[in-house]
Amino acid sequence: xxxxxxxxxxxxxxxxxxxxxxxxxxxxxxxxxxxxxxxxxxxxxxxxxxxxxxxxxxxxxxxxxxxxxxxxxxxxxxxxxxxxxxxxxxxxxxxxxxxxxxxxxxxxxxxxxxxxxxxxxxxxxxxxxxxxxxxxxxxxxxxxxxxxxxxxxxxxxxxxxxxxxxxxxxxxxxxxxxxxxxxxxxxxxxxxxxxxxxx
Numbered sequence: 001x002x003x004x005x006x007x008x009x010x011x012x013x014x015x016x017x018x019x020x021x022x023x024x025x026x027x028x029x030x031x032x033x034x035x036x037x038x039x040x041x042x043x044x045x046x047x048x049x050x051x052x053x054x055x056x057x058x059x060x061x062x063x064x065x066x067x068x069x070x071x072x073x074x075x076x077x078x079x080x081x082x083x084x085x086x087x088x089x090x091x092x093x094x095x096x097x098x099x100x101x102x103x104x105x106x107x108x109x110x111x112x113x114x115x116x117x118x119x120x121x122x123x124x125x126x127x128x129x130x131x132x133x134x135x136x137x138x139x140x141x142x143x144x145x146x147x148x149x150x151x152x153x154x155x156x157x158x159x160x161x162x163x164x165x166x167x168x169x170x171x172x173x174x175x176x177x178x179x180x181x182x183x184x185x186x187x188x189x190x191x192x193x194x195x196x197x198x199x
Contacts, residue, residue, distance in 0.1 A: 005092040007076040013098045014127040016042035019075035024171040025191030027053040030070030035062045050169020082115045089120035098127045101140035127156040154189040
C-alpha cells in the first residue's frame, strides 16, 4: 500500500482538487481510497454530488476502510504547523504541497521546505497557473529549483473545468466537455511523476 498525503500551508491552493485528481489517477492502477481529513469536507461533498472511481471516507472512518487498498490519498487540513508537517511527512510515502505561483507564497514555501528538511519525501506542486502569455508558473518553478526545493515538473493550469467538475460531482476527467477535460492531462503527468518517486 502506498500513502500520498496532500497538505498546504494556506487555503485556496487547490489542495482538495489535487487530492481528488491524484486519487483518480491511482484508481486507474489499483484499488484507491481518499481519506478526507479537511474540516471543510470538500472531497466528501464533491463525491456526494456525483460519483468517483474510488472510495471517499472521513478520517474517523479511515481505520476501518483503508485495509485492502493499493493506494491511500489523504486530504489534510490547511495550515499545519511545523511539527504537524513533519508528522505528516513521516506518516506517508510522499507529501504533496500545492501552491499558487505568486511571490507572496515564495518565502513561506522556502520556510516549509526548510522545516521538512532532507529526511522527508515531499514535492511542491504549482497549481492554478494563469494561462499563456503569463510566465508566473515557470518563473516560480525556476526560483524553487534554484533554491534546491523539490518540485514537480508539471504545472497545474487554471481552468473553470474544476468548478464544473465539482458541481457535477466527478473528476475533471469525466466531464462531457472535451475542452474542459483537457486539464486532466496535467494531473496525469503529475501522476506519472508520483509513480517515479514511489518506485
